[in-house]
Amino acid sequence: DAKTTQPTSMDCAEGRAANLPCNHSTISGNEYVYWYRQIHSQGPQYIIHGLKNNETNEMASLIITEDRKSSTLILPHATLRDTAVYYCIVRVLGGSEKLVFGKGTKLTVNP
Amino acid sequence: DGGITQSPKYLFRKEGQNVTLSCEQNLNHDAMYWYRQDPGQGLRLIYYSQIVNDFQKGDIAEGYSVSREKKESFPLTVTSAQKNPTAFYLCASRTAGDDGRQPQHFGDGTRLSIL
Numbered sequence: 001d002a003k004t005t006q007p008t009s010m011d012c013a014e015g016r017a018a019n020l021p022c023n024h025s026t027i028s029g030n031e032y033v034y035w036y037r038q039i040h041s042q043g044p045q046y047i048i049h050g051l052k053n054n055e056t057n058e059m060a061s062l063i064i065t066e067d068r069k070s071s072t073l074i075l076p077h078a079t080l081r082d083t084a085v086y087y088c089i090v091r092v093l094g095g096s097e098k099l100v101f102g103k104g105t106k107l108t109v110n111p
Numbered sequence: 112d113g114g115i116t117q118s119p120k121y122l123f124r125k126e127g128q129n130v131t132l133s134c135e136q137n138l139n140h141d142a143m144y145w146y147r148q149d150p151g152q153g154l155r156l157i158y159y160s161q162i163v164n165d166f167q168k169g170d171i172a173e174g175y176s177v178s179r180e181k182k183e184s185f186p187l188t189v190t191s192a193q194k195n196p197t198a199f200y201l202c203a204s205r206t207a208g209d210d211g212r213q214p215q216h217f218g219d220g221t222r223l224s225i226l
Binding site for chain 1: 115144146152153154156169170203205212214215216219220222
């Protein structure tokens, strides 16, 4: 029951920008978009989140379209350590505040 | 360093045995969560707690139990009633903000296997 769709896999050359798309066409007006990544056998790592404005932190940038139906996570200079599964999540409001993880995008950064 | 510590990293359970997975956080977070992840699958919520001495069932609570006696600790017991316990178990926590937008942060997980 994930509310997002992402490509199954993507490749990126080391040092180049990695742009990971996500569709969330049924997002509600007050629902945030979160991005996490998971390296094999580790817990998910929080990257960034946003509501409607573009956001940037030390790890990445998040670009959200004006209609909020899609977003793009940008890793500006990908390194080999960025190889991971990236999850785009629209957080369920109220109740448990649980995160619903879909299958994510497997990003492979190549030397 | 502040963070979420899960132990042990690997755990083996015999048939009919209960096992307890530890989750400790020193982030002063109010809410804590337990998720289960199966190979190639997303996370599924087992139990959550938004305040000490209170917790609620998630989507797959059958065969599991929890307690929240202290703010920093949220142990999960996998009972013998859980017939398919082999999975990767993840604990998470977050601050309870007014609008609930604070992100959850995760530990590094416990991998449980059946002997």
